[in-house]
Amino acid sequence: xxxxxxxxxxxxxxxxxxxxxxxxxxxxxxxxxxxxxxxxxxxxxxxxxxxxxxxxxxxxxxxxxxxxxxxxxxxxxxxxxxxxxxxxxxxxxxxxxxxxxxxxxxxxxxxxxxxxxxxxxxxxxxxxxxxxxxxxxxxxxxxxxxxxxxxxxxxxxxxxxxxxxxxxxxxxxxxxxxxxxxxxxxxxxxxxxxxxxxxxxxxxxxxxxxxxxxxxxxxxxxxxxxxxxxxxxxxxxxxxxxxxxxxxxxxxxxxxxxxxxxxxxxxxxxxxxxxxxxxxxxxxxxxxxxxxxxxxxxxxxxxxxxxxxxxxxxxxxxxxxxxxxxxxxxxxxxxxxxxxx
Amino acid sequence: xxxxxxxxxxxxxxxxxxxxxxxxxxxxxxxxxxxxxxxxxxxxxxxxxxxxxxxxxxxxxxxxxxxxxxxxxxxxxxxxxxxxxxxxxxxxxxxxxxxxxxxxxxxxxxxxxxxxxxxxxxxxxxxxxxxxxxxxxxxxxxxxxxxxxxxxxxxxxxxxxxxxxxxxxxxxxxxxxxxxxxxxxxxxxxxxxxxxxxxxxxxxxxxxxxxxxxxxxxxxxxxxxxxxxxxxxxxxxxxxxxxxxxxxxxxxxxxxxxxxxxxxxxxxxxxxxxxxxxxxxxxxxxxxxxxxxxxxxxxxxxxxxxxxxxxxxxxxxxxxxxxxxxxxxxxxxxxxxxxxxxxxxxxxxxxxxxxxxxxxxxxxxxxxxxxxxxxxxxxxxxxxxxxxxxxxxxxxxxxxxxxxxxxxxxxxxxxxxxxxxxxxxxxxxxxxxxxxxxxxxxxxxxxxxxxxxxxxxxxxxxxxxxxxxxxxxxxxxxxxxxxxxxxxxxxxxxxxxxxx
Numbered sequence: 001x002x003x004x005x006x007x008x009x010x011x012x013x014x015x016x017x018x019x020x021x022x023x024x025x026x027x028x029x030x031x032x033x034x035x036x037x038x039x040x041x042x043x044x045x046x047x048x049x050x051x052x053x054x055x056x057x058x059x060x061x062x063x064x065x066x067x068x069x070x071x072x073x074x075x076x077x078x079x080x081x082x083x084x085x086x087x088x089x090x091x092x093x094x095x096x097x098x099x100x101x102x103x104x105x106x107x108x109x110x111x112x113x114x115x116x117x118x119x120x121x122x123x124x125x126x127x128x129x130x131x132x133x134x135x136x137x138x139x140x141x142x143x144x145x146x147x148x149x150x151x152x153x154x155x156x157x158x159x160x161x162x163x164x165x166x167x168x169x170x171x172x173x174x175x176x177x178x179x180x181x182x183x184x185x186x187x188x189x190x191x192x193x194x195x196x197x198x199x200x201x202x203x204x205x206x207x208x209x210x211x212x213x214x215x216x217x218x219x220x221x222x223x224x225x226x227x228x229x230x231x232x233x234x235x236x237x238x239x240x241x242x243x244x245x246x247x248x249x250x251x252x253x254x255x256x257x258x259x260x261x262x263x264x265x266x267x268x269x270x271x272x273x274x275x276x277x278x279x280x281x282x283x284x285x286x287x288x289x290x291x292x293x294x295x296x297x298x299x300x301x302x303x304x305x306x307x308x309x310x311x312x313x314x315x316x317x318x319x320x321x322x323x324x325x326x327x328x329x330x331x332x333x334x335x336x337x338x339x340x341x
Numbered sequence: 342x343x344x345x346x347x348x349x350x351x352x353x354x355x356x357x358x359x360x361x362x363x364x365x366x367x368x369x370x371x372x373x374x375x376x377x378x379x380x381x382x383x384x385x386x387x388x389x390x391x392x393x394x395x396x397x398x399x400x401x402x403x404x405x406x407x408x409x410x411x412x413x414x415x416x417x418x419x420x421x422x423x424x425x426x427x428x429x430x431x432x433x434x435x436x437x438x439x440x441x442x443x444x445x446x447x448x449x450x451x452x453x454x455x456x457x458x459x460x461x462x463x464x465x466x467x468x469x470x471x472x473x474x475x476x477x478x479x480x481x482x483x484x485x486x487x488x489x490x491x492x493x494x495x496x497x498x499x500x501x502x503x504x505x506x507x508x509x510x511x512x513x514x515x516x517x518x519x520x521x522x523x524x525x526x527x528x529x530x531x532x533x534x535x536x537x538x539x540x541x542x543x544x545x546x547x548x549x550x551x552x553x554x555x556x557x558x559x560x561x562x563x564x565x566x567x568x569x570x571x572x573x574x575x576x577x578x579x580x581x582x583x584x585x586x587x588x589x590x591x592x593x594x595x596x597x598x599x600x601x602x603x604x605x606x607x608x609x610x611x612x613x614x615x616x617x618x619x620x621x622x623x624x625x626x627x628x629x630x631x632x633x634x635x636x637x638x639x640x641x642x643x644x645x646x647x648x649x650x651x652x653x654x655x656x657x658x659x660x661x662x663x664x665x666x667x668x669x670x671x672x673x674x675x676x677x678x679x680x681x682x683x684x685x686x687x688x689x690x691x692x693x694x695x696x697x698x699x700x701x702x703x704x705x706x707x708x709x710x711x712x713x714x715x716x717x718x719x720x721x722x723x724x725x726x727x728x729x730x731x732x733x734x735x736x737x738x739x740x741x742x743x744x745x746x747x748x749x750x751x752x753x754x755x756x757x758x759x760x761x762x763x764x765x766x767x768x769x770x771x772x773x774x775x776x777x778x779x780x781x782x783x784x785x786x787x788x789x790x791x792x793x794x795x796x797x798x799x800x801x802x803x804x805x806x807x808x809x810x811x812x813x814x815x816x817x818x819x820x821x822x823x824x825x826x827x828x829x830x831x832x833x834x835x836x837x838x839x840x841x
Contacts, residue, residue, distance in 0.1 A: 204715055206708050213705055216694045222654065223692035224705045224758065225678025283696065 025277035025284060025332035029292045029325070032275075036296060040303030047306045054185075060298035061191040062087075062250040064291075066269045068198040069242030071290045072235040074273050075202070075215045077282025078142040080239045082131065084266035085153035086124050087247030088259070092157045094120040094173060094248045095166035095257035106164045113170030121244055127153055128240025132233035142236070150266075157259055166257040169248065177252020187249050194242065199287035211235060215282025271318075272297050275325040279333050296321075347410060349374045349538055350395065350426075350507060355404035357390055364390045365402070366562045372507065372538050377529060379549035379570065380542045382559030382582055384804060388542050389431070391559075392509045395540075396428040397421030427505035431512045431640070435496050437485025442467035444484050445499050474498045475524040488619055490517045497525065501532060508532070509540045514548055515641030518619075518820075526552045544639040544841070546575045560584055579835045597831035601813055604632040608666070609797035610651070610682075610766050615660030620646040622822045624660070628766060628797040633788065635812025636801045637837055643821040644801040645687070648770050651799070652684035653677035665765065678706065681765035687774060689751045695744035699734070699754060700725035702743050706758045728757035732787060749780030756787060766797045773807050785810055805834045817841050 020027065041048035066083050073080045096108045097116035111119070127149060134145040169177070176186045202208035210231050214221045222228050246265070251257040276293025278285025300321060304314045348371040357365040365387045372378055380388045393399045394406075397415035406413055408424055415421045435444050442460075443450065445467040451459045467480040476494055484492055497513055514522050529539055529552055543549050549556055550570050558566040558581040566581045610628040615621055621643045628634045638644055649655040651662070653671025662669050664680050671677040677684075683706075686692050694702050704711070704721040711720050725739040732753045734746070743754060752772070759767060772788065773781040788811055792798055800811045808815055815832060817825040817840040825840040 206712050206714060206716060209701070209705075209708060209716055213694060213697070213701070216696055219691045220694055221705075222674050223652075223684060223686055225674050225683075226705070227673055227675035229673065230675075283694075 021335045024335055025279065025329065026289065028328045028332070029275055029277045029289065029296060032325075033292055033296050033299065036299045036303065040299065040306060044303070044306035047303055052302065052306075054188075056295070056298040056302045057188045058185050059302060060272075060294045061185070061187040062246050062253060063265060063268045063272055063297070064191040064294050065194050065246035065249065066243050066265055067272045067290050067294060068194050068287065069235075069239030070269050070273050071198060071278060071285070071287055072202070072211055073142070073239045074270075074278050074280065075211050075282055075285060076232055076235050077215045077218070077280070078135065078232065078235070079270075080131070080142065080146045080236065080243075081266065082127070082146040082149035082153055083239060083243040083269055084262040084264075085150040085157070086127050086240050086243040087250060087265060088262040089127070089153040089157040089160070089247070090120050090124040090244035091169075091247035091251035091261070092160050092166070092257045092259075093123050095169050095251060096160045098166075098168045098170055100166050100168050104164060104166055104168075106161060106166055108160075108166070113172060116170050117173065117248070120248060121241065124240045124244025124247070125237055128237035129233075131240060132236040135236060136229035136233045154259075161257065161259060163259065167255065169252050169257070173248050173252045175252075177249040178255070187253055190245075190249060194245070195287055195291060198242075202286055207231070207234070212283055215279075215284075217283070267322075268297060271322050271325070274329055275322065277329065277332070280326075280329055281333050284333070293325075348372055348407075349409060351405075351407040351410075352391075352395070353405040353407070355391065355394060355402055355406075357394060357399060357402040364562050365394075367404075368559075368562075368564050370557065370564065372540065374506075374538055375533050375536045376555060377533055377539045377541055377553040379553030379556040380540060380559065381544075381546060381549055381556060381578055386559040386582070387562040388559050389511060392428060392511060392540060392542065395421070395507070396426055396509055398428075422505075425504070425506035426509070427500045427503050427507070428509040429497050429500045429511060429513055431515075433489070433493060433496060435484055435492055437483070437492075439484060440464075440481050441471070441478055441484050441487070441495060442480035444495060445470060445480070445502075447499065470502045471495065471498055474501070474528050490521055490619060493517060494521055494525065498528075501528060501537075505537070507538045507540070509542075511542045512544065512640065513541070514543060514545060515639060515820075522548065546578050546838075549578075550575065558582055575839065576835070579838050582838075583834050597833045597836075598809055599831050600815070600827055600829055603814060603828045604629045606630045606632065606795075609664065610799075611663040611666075612651075613661045613663070615647070615650065615657050615662070617643075617646050617650065617655065617657050617821075620821050621650075621657070624818075624821075624823055626816055626823065626826075628799055630765075630797050631792055631795045632814065633792050633798045633800055633812050635808035635815040636799060636818055637805060637808040637815055638803065638818035638841055640803050642803075642818040642841070644803070644818060645770065647818070648684060648686070648768050648799075648801055651677070651766070651768050652682055654684075678764075682768065683759040683764035683766070684768045685752075685755050685759070685770065685772065687771035689748070689755055692755055693743055693751060696742060698740050699729070699743055699746070700739035702754050703728055703739075703757045703761075707761050710762055724761050725757075728760060732757055732760075733783060747780075749776045749783075752776060752780070752784065753787070756784070760791070763791065763794065763796055766799070767791060768799045768801070770801045771803070771807065772800060772811075774802075774804065805837045808837070809834065 046052065066087055070080055070083055094116050097111045097119055099110035100106060100108060131146055131149050134140045135142050176190055179186050202211060210226055214226065214228055214231050218228060247262060250262060254261065272293040273290050274280060275296050276285065276289035278289045300318065304317065350372040352368065352370040355365050355368045356363065368391060370391060382388050390399065394402055397418040397420050400416055436447065442464045446463050451462050453459050464480040471478060476498065478487065484495065494517065497510065500508055513525065517525065533539065541549065541553055553570050556568055556570050556573060556578065557564055558578060560582060607630045608627050609630050613625050615624040624647065636644060646655060650657050653674045653676055664682065669680055700722050703725040711717055722739055729737050729739055734750050734753050743751060773784050776784065788798060800808060802808050815827040816823055817837065819841055
């Protein structure tokens with residue numbers, strides 16, 4: 001039986017209305033995206049252009065790279081609040097290991113580009129591992145564990161740059177972060193590849209299945225003989241490494257590495273995953289949802305600029321949209337549970 | 342004697358049904374002032390349902406309900422409480438993170454004129470109350486830090502001293518040690534002298550005979566006997582509970598069943614001197630290939646903990662496990678699975694993914710056998726289809742979400758997930774609980790098939806029928822200790838009940 005006929009059988013068994021109810025978490029974000037795009041296209045002639053689409057894609061790329069790992073974490077019904085800090089410290093680290101111009105007053109350690117990149121990735125993986133050990137071995141809830149890590153990573157950042165700004169990163173990172181090929185920015189391509197990779201892992205690998213099962217019912221996963229702690233630990237490391245990659249490319253994209261550069265990415269990444277419809281209770285959703293969520297946020301941020309709205313009001317509007325998405329998220333979960341029983 | 346006074350509580354012709362199934366049929370029940378009234382009956386006989394009607398938990402029923410001779414109808418547990426009725430439920434319902442004193446005064450802490458809690462007074466009075474009960478604890482310590490038995494005693498103490506005229510205790514002694522039971526009984530007797538009426542539900546018939554004045558026996562939603570405790574015996578009560586000779590339910594298990602010669606096959610699991618804090622004491626036994634070992638005991642006897650230790654979910658305080666002669670200390674359930682142990686816990690909710698399709702539920706435990714890295718959904722579905730056919734799971738659509746299957750079929754899925762690559766040792770907790778007769782028979786046949794294939798199987802149940810219908814050898818657990826082994830000898834429901 002192919003998955004289409006299974007779906008059809010499911011639909012027949014339940015009727016259309018319950019089927020739509022169970023799919024609400026996928027449908028609602030998509031409708032939101034269409035509605036927002038339509039609204040901004042109508043309100044501003046400069047919104048619905050190919051150029052602007054390119055802008056939106058570039059604007060969501062760093063968030064997208066970070067959100068790949070976060071999707072794994074949220075699918076497991078955990079949270080990672082250290083993503084933005086880890087992105088920041090990794091971006092700073094890669095600059096720290098690169099020879100800076102003479103006017104940059106940082107006592108850094110210049111190394112060959114490849115070594116700098118590898119060391120930086122090791123750093124973020126290590127921080128992810130600390131998150132993982134705190135969560136699984138010691139048993140600290142991820143909310144608190146990653147809150148501490150957020151501070152630790154920020155602390156390492158501060159020690160590395162000491163209030164200064166670094167500009168140079170290895171040339172590979174510069175290319176991927178700010179170059180383009182055939183008119184398409186490399187950073188968009190990297191984000192697309194990572195999102196695709198995340199999707200393939202979640203959908204087609206054994207590990208991906210385990211992630212969904214652990215998120216769907218942790219107790220049942222344990223009674224099925226899965227190594228739940230190992231899976232939870234792995235997603236924390238994946239999240240940290242994705243954040244680190246996002247941080248390195250982000251530094252190249254912005255053209256500088258400094259303290260607190262990524263602060264807004266924490267909320268944006270969580271918002272992208274949750275607005276997209278991935279369940280905060282775990283087990284439902286995926287990269288497809290995250291992509292829709294990224295576009296909702298991207299269109300919203302970009303579109304609000306086009307309609308010339310009070311930039312202070314923008315923040316409030318984003319908050320309200322996030323609240324609405326949370327309401328739908330929780331409500332969709334309840335609907336789904338009711339249909340399942 | 343109670344007869345000379347009029348009853349404080351009287352129920353006449355109570356009938357209560359749940360979705361078409363009658364849990365109580367025309368039950369009369371009377372409770373007199375200063376009486377301890379014991380209730381016995383099998384699981385599902387209707388004892389707890391009746392008590393929940395009295396305590397205002399179930400408010401929909403037919404029949405007359407009189408308090409002090411006046412007809413009453415409770416709309417909630419709050420109404421019952423106002424009428425002086427209090428109940429200690431079988432499951433512990435305390436607030437583990439609050440102090441002992443706060444738990445004793447839960448919901449009515451003493452406050453001063455400003456509405457602030459009077460901590461010192463609360464601690465002093467809680468200490469005094471507990472001391473009367475023979476409990477010596479610091480009232481300001483956190484309740485959750487105390488042993489379970491002590492927590493249960495404190496909960497009982499809270500209800501007993503709440504000033505209620507009628508106190509209902511549902512299985513209060515299951516987690517208590519013998520001296521704690523003694524203390525509880527002394528307190529009950531003292532309250533009886535002060536005129537409090539007490540209803541006492543227990544599986545431990547000795548306890549009932551020891552402390553109660555009157556005993557009522559329930560069977561199948563009916564009251565089948567009421568007698569003075571002094572005029573009856575354990576044997577007579579068990580007979581009344583299971584209905585020897587007459588109107589047997591499915592089969593008459595009161596007839597003796599002959600257990601076979603003990604198997605001499607390979608020892609798959611050897612458990613030696615296993616202990617777990619208050620739950621298990623020095624448990625030793627063996628499970629052999631091609632044999633079903635039944636472990637019977639009342640709720641709270643330690644079965645659940647034992648099964649969790651075998652599957653690596655709990656770590657024992659002492660003792661060893663040997664699988665195929667190799668000592669094992671399971672660091673995780675994954676380690677137990679790799680060593681060839683499988684567990685089906687009593688709660689399906691705990692081991693199945695209700696929002697996932699049937700085939701993913703079946704394949705989850707064997708994914709590492711069919712795919713190293715990439716999933717093979719077609720193969721998963723084939724395996725699932727074979728299991729669905731073999732176990733006759735209905736409907737036979739492996740793509741349906743599990744939550745849409747009936748309970749019996751879900752239980753079969755829970756078994757199916759372990760059967761494609763059968764384990765060495767299969768541990769089943771309450772494998773037939775809550776199933777209809779057809780599904781029960783299916784499960785019994787599945788287990789017999791597996792035994793024939795040479796698996797070692799352990800069946801743990803609080804229902805004697807389940808153990809009797811499946812086991813070749815039966816161990817009886819009582820308050821965490823192994824008290825009796827039945828092998829190569831006649832066994833029956835009343836013999837099991839006697840032993841437990």
